[in-house]
Amino acid sequence: MSRQGENAGRPDWWGRLYDGDAPDTGRAAADDSVDERFDSAAGTVGVARTPVPAPPTDTETTEPDQHPGGHPDEHPDGHPDGHSDGRGGPDVDAEAPTALTNAPGAADSAAANADAPGAADTADARPAVSPAVLPAVHEPEPAALPAADPDEPADLPPDTVLEEARHGSFTLRAASLRGAAARERGEPRRDALLTARFGAGRDALVLVAVATGPRAVAGAHRAAREISRWVGSAVGHSHTRLVEDIRAARRDDLKSGLHRLTGRGYGRLRARAAELGLAAEEYTADLRCLLLPADPECRVRVFFGVGSGGLFRLRDGRWQDIDPGGRGPGARAGAGNAPRAEEFGGGSLVPDPGPAPAMSGPFRFRASLARPGDTLLLCSAGLAAPMRDGHALADRLAERWSDREPPGPVGFLADAQSRIEGHTDDRTAVAVWEH
Helix, strand or coil: CCCCCCCCCCCHHHHHHCCCCCCCCCCCCCCCCHHHHHHHHHHHHCCCCCCCCCCCCCCCCCCHHHCCCCCHHHCCCCCCCCCCCCCCCCCHHHHHHHHCCCCCCHHHHHHHHHHCCCHHHHHHCCCCCCHHHCCCCCCCCCCCCCCCECCEHHHCCCCEEEEEEEECCEEEEEEEECCHHHHHHCCCCCEEEEEEEECCHHHCEEEEEEEECCCCCCCHHHHHHHHHHHHHHHHHHCHHHHHHHHHCCCHHHHHHHHHHHHHHHHHHHHHHHHHCCCCHHHCCCEEEEEEEECCCCCCEEEEEEECCCEEEEEECCEEEECCCCCCCCCECCCCCCCCCHHHCCCCCCCCCCCCCCCCCCCEEEEEEECCCCCEEEEECHHHHHHHHCCCHHHHHHHHHHCCCCCCCHHHHHHHHCCCECCECCCEEEEEEEEC
C-alpha cells in the first residue's frame, strides 16, 4: 500500500491497527456469552435484540397468561408457535423448517405462525433464515454423464424419456430410464424406446418398440436404437396391410409377416456389425414390440419380438404373465397359478421352435383381445425381473394402476422408477389402459 500522505488526516484506528508494538488479537481474556455474540452480530447487521425475560427462580412461577397474545389452551406448550425454549420466549430454531417448501405441513405452519398474535414483533426482531443455508432433504442420486464422441456429441441417448398418447379406446404411457448402475459408471442408457403412429383416423396403427443392447459392450445403445428404427420403418411401410390383418384376426398371416419383418431387421443389424468389425453377438439387442390399432372398435393387441423382457396384463386387480417366453401364458406376476387358456379372449401363439438365421433368439408372438379395464404392460428386462421375482413392486403397481383412469405422466414416471434393492439396470415400461 502506498505510504503517500500517511501523515495527513490519518485516522487513529489506522495507527492502532498497524502499530508494530500492539499485541496480536485473539480470544478475549473474559468469557463471552451467546447473548454477547448475538449482540455483536445484530449490531453489525443493524438489528436490535429484543430483551428476553429472565428464567424464573425456584421460588417463582410463570403463569400461562404471561405469554403475550393468547391463552395457553390454544397451544399444547402454552406458546403461540407451539414451541418453548424454557425461557418464555420463542425458540429461534423452531421456524427454520418453514423455509423448506417440500417439508410436510411447512406452508400451513408458516401461515399459522404469521397469524399468531405477537408474531410480527418476533419476526421483526429476528433475522430471516435463508433457504440456501438449510440442509438438503436427501442426497442427490449419482448421475455421471456418459462420455461423448467429439465427432457425434448428440449421439448419446437422454437419461430419461417420457411419452404419452390416447387413441381409440386406449391410453398410453411410456417411460425409459437409465439405471442406477449406468449412472454411477457414467454409461449411456442401453434401453431404447420408440413410439410412432402410422396413418390417420380409424386406420392408424400405433407401434411401441422397446430394445435393449448387450451389457458391457461399447455402442450397445446404438444397436438398440437401430433395430428399433429399422423394424419401425418396416411396420410403417406395411401398416395398411397390418391393420387389415389385425381387424380380421388373421393370426397366421400376422405371425409369419412379422417374423419375416423382424428377421430382416436383425439381418441389417448383423451387416452393420460386420461393417464395424464386431461379432454379431456384440452388436445386437433384445426387441419387444406392440401393435395397437387406433380403431376404437378393434381391441386386438399384437405383441412380437426377440429376446428377454416382459409382457404382463393387469385384470381384475391381478397381474398375469402373458409373455410367450416367460413362465407360460397366464402365469401371474410374482405369485399365483395360471388361469385357464380360454380366459385370454383370442388365445395366444407359442414362439417358433428355432431362431431365424439372423436373429439372436426365437421369435415370440402373441395376439389377444383386450377388455375394458385391462392394463397391458410391456417392459424391458430391467423391470420384468422384479415383476417376476415376487417383489412388492408388482403389488404396488397393481394397486396404483387398477383405476380406469391412468396416472398422469409424472405419476407414471415415479411408478416406473421405484427403487428396488438389487435391480439397478435400465428400465423401460410401456403401459396401455383400456377404456
